[in-house]
Amino acid sequence: MDKPGHRLTLLPVDRGTVRAVIVSLVLFALAGMLWADLWRFTSPVEPRTRVPAWATDIATVRQPSLRPEIEIVGFTYRCSTCHRLFPPRPTTGRTLTQHRDIVLKHGINDRCLNCHHPENREAFVDDKGSEISYDQPQLLCAKCHGPVYRDWTHGVHGRTNGYWDAAFGPVERKLCTACHDPHVPPFPPMRPAPGPNTLRMGDQRRFHARHEEQENPLLIYQRPTSRDELDEKEHE
Amino acid sequence: MSAADNTPNNPTHGAPAGAAPEPSRRGFLRMGVNAVAGAAALAAALSPLRDLDPDDAPSLEEFFQKHYKEMSAEEKQAALARIAEQVRRRFKLPADRAVNVQDPPPMDGVEFVYALNVSRCIGCRKCVHACAKENNTSRSPEIQYIRVLQMQKGSIDVETSEHHYDPIKIPDHQAYYLPVQCHQCAKPPCVKVCPTEATWQEPDGITVIDYDWCIGCRYCEAACPYWARRFNFGKPQIPADELNLDMAYLSNRPRSKGVMEKCTFCLHRTRRGRMPACVEVCPTGSRKFGNVLDPDSEVAYILRHKRVFVFKEEVGTLPRFFYYFDERGSRYHEPIEVFEPGEST
Secondary structure, eight states: OOOTTOGGGGSSSOHHHHHHHHHHHHHHHHHHHHHHTTTOOOOSSOOOOOOOGGGGOOOOSOOOOOSSEEEETTEEEEHHHHHTTSOOOSOOSOOOSSOTTOOOOOTTOOOGGGTBOSSOTTSEEOTTSOEEOTTOHHHHHTTTOHHHHHHHHTTOSSOEEEBSSTTTSOEEEOOGGGTOBTTBOSOOOBOOOOOOOSOOOSOOTTTOGGGTTSOOTTOOOOOOOHHHHHHHHHHO | OHHHHHGGGOTTOSSOTTOOHHHHHHHHHHHHHHHHHHHHHHHHHTGGGGGOOGGGSOOHHHHTOOOGGGOOHHHHHHHHHHHHHHHHHHTTOOTTSOOEEEOOOOOTTOOEEEEEETTTOOOOOHHHHHHHHHTTOOTBTTOOSOEEEEEETTOOOGGGOBSOOOOSSBOOTTEEEEEEOOOOOSSOHHHHHOTTOOEEEOTTSOEEEOTTTOOOOOHHHHHOTTOOEEEOOSOOBOOGGGOOOEEETTTTSOOOTTOEEEOOTTHHHHTTTBOOHHHHHOTTOOEEEEETTSTTSHHHHHHHHSEEEOTTGGGOOOOSEEEEEOTTOOGGGSOOOOOOTTOOO
């Protein structure tokens, strides 16, 4: 049946059958590869882990009691419990014998009686020597921090939670002590919440040091960033 | 049978035409094997359809749903009920978790404005995550409306900024932080380029998207000078227990694959008088929000009395998002000098 002199005479099949077998084998191989999903896309972005709960917590950084109280080994005492028995001496700047756990780092304001009332320890003192209630710390801070107090009264400094429109619900203005420790007033540094889990633009070398052999298509921008300079400074 | 008849005429076939029935049978087998292989290859090529969720296919009423602005009140209610049912099915919510999909209208005499104090922002990124949680944005692939840029001190060049910063503690005293999100422009270029009018500006200043009308062309993303619009490249993945069930049609209802989304100033909250999620979570109180038409509002005070700047002012989009400073700049730039007791000055 084969033409004379055809090379495939050794095989018991004709050329058409061989071709058909090859075609079907290729098709089966393709089908297998597609089914096994050999070219599945793998994202270079790592899967997202859950964001820690503190990152979405709306609580203020401090929750001061706003009462003239002190907690000593689990018991809460009012200031007058001790200060009634031991009347304060009118001198300032002497060495502390009590409250030595309190760190006072308030700039040049390093005298207890600048803020605490010299006679009544359950109150703060204003510029004229009158008492300021413990639950009104903003009046005390206003003695020195005028512009900040002005901004705070207009809601521009400090936190406002709840409602922007008082017709719908309470507009919660937070007090100074909700963010600032009066004894160490700067806002405390904190951990940053997780950064974006996206492909990084900019200099990729820092982030992909371990994949240096791979060429990154997003490597479009090589100018050093502020962090580079900082890293270098730390290195020095 | 027809295959067997045709094979002798097949030019690829080695045998001459009109040959004995034997090559014809062989030809038939060849054809059969090829046909089976071809069918298998076709089936394999279509195999990605396995991953298609029947819930993703639009229902008839969804397919014929009108544009948001053309829907009557009854049609809107029907759409809200349909969305609530879809959310329940998609996230397999138990019966005790009520899905509340609303459509709060803009309030009369209200124009929302946002102000952010760059002197106080410490770059903690809590706003980013509070926003994602509130607005049901996809966790994987990740979509976040707010991008906090760590800027070089003395520069507003975003080309030298960094948003992947990850030190042990923030703030970094060598830098400042510029959180960027949708600026809710009064002349929004994203609205101008939309070919389907799926995005528009509401009377209270918020630019919104009808997710059911968006075709995902991403023109708006390209038009936005603030990189404020996000595209759902994949089906948004949100853990069901983290889903915020207080939803609105135009803001935080779960999106589907292939649509744009953006910050809406949390309109499901703010149109009911509440603060946006990013404002409420900000630990430093750098974020301020309110009605600029109310002269007693915080934002009106800021615009009148503070030093305010508009990011990329030169592009002329008239944003409703302002950055402002305090008089002495940020305190964290200059750490307070501490006088130790006994130290001579």
